Amino acid sequence: MKVFFQKADMDTCLTALIMEADAGDEIVPVRGNAPKSALDDPSVLCIECGGAGGVTLNNFDHHVPGADFPPACLQALRLNPTRQAPLVRLAEYVGLVDECRHPVDPIPFPSLSAIFSGMLLTELRPLKQFIKGMEILRDVLNLNFDPFQSMPDHAPWRAYRTVKAKNLRKNQGILAKTIFFQTNSGKTLGFVETDAFGGRGQLYAAGCHIVIMFHPAFGTPPAPKYTIASRVADVIHLKPHFDRLETGWGGRSAIIGSPRRGTSLTRRQVLEIVLRHL
Ligand SMILES: [Mn+2]
Known part of the structure; x- marks a missing residue:
């Protein structure tokens, strides 16, 4: 079979x-x-x-x-x-x-x-x-x-x-901080603000199909950054929608991120795009 x-x-x-x-x-x-x-x-x-x-x-x-x-x-x-x-x-x-x-x-x-x-x-x-x-x-x-x-x-x-x-133990609290949404096509989306690396596995294991992580101060010099990832959906399709609001988004099929210099998009803007198109 x-x-x-x-x-x-x-x-x-x-x-x-x-x-x-x-x-x-x-x-x-x-x-x-x-x-x-x-x-x-x-x-x-x-x-x-x-x-x-x-x-x-x-x-x-x-x-x-x-x-x-x-x-x-x-x-x-x-x-x-x-x-x-x-x-x-x-x-x-x-x-x-x-x-x-x-x-x-x-x-x-x-x-x-x-x-x-x-x-x-x-x-x-x-x-x-x-x-x-x-x-x-x-x-x-x-x-x-x-x-x-x-x-x-x-x-x-x-x-x-x-x-x-x-x-x-490591990700203690990450699920408690996650806000869950349902996308337009019925997928479970988890949105979490975190200053740590990792934790995506935890969200997938908790049933998320798509994960948005928002790091308020990522890298050096610190800048706000979104990462959008999925094991089931091609998130790269979202790029043109973000390009319309802000240049510099990039990634590959399973994961995309906001520009390295930092993002100016609000959570609401990011969420709206993902919820509507995935
Ligand atoms: Mn199922």
Whole structure:
């Protein structure tokens, strides 16, 4: 089977698992949507990369403005004839996290979400993240771990837990300082003002598709700077919109920044452009 995906998260990885994809398949990370030929081909599994609602064509997406589809894994679960209780429970947990709703009772560290995000911080290549993500979720099912409880000590996950714990300490407070928005196309945007480097991984792990970081005094001599980054959207497309307001914006597909000399744009101006065009 051929599989396209944009971003490895619990929802996309569980969808792949439910649709019986495995590491031996041809798994292809894409930016933006999968090619139309793939979306039209029911033998190709497309996970959160277009074709929302088209489950009969093997397309599982739920990021469409104005439409109200459940998370990808819940769409896949509906097609699964066995619907075994542990799988249903896992999908329920993943669905909650994916929609940024939290389980009613807070889960002591490490939750499954914390283990998964530790993996995302450890494995930086999207394909590796996707395969490891499927492994984590497969282990949860095979070892009968309850996703609504703290995860037990499981040897293959120790490094993930350690990295996550360290990251939580390092970026303590960054999530508390982040303001979340939904973009025009339904993506989650996190905006944070910070004078530190890093922290993007934390925001991605918290469910952000796009991150805007504002450094009020960046570099020498200190100057205000915006960085806009995404693992799923091509942010370089925003450049012409910024060029109209201020010259010197630049970057590459996954990350762009304001001019080195400093920016004169307000947060509102920056936010408006990103929210409208992504
Ligand atoms: Mn999702």
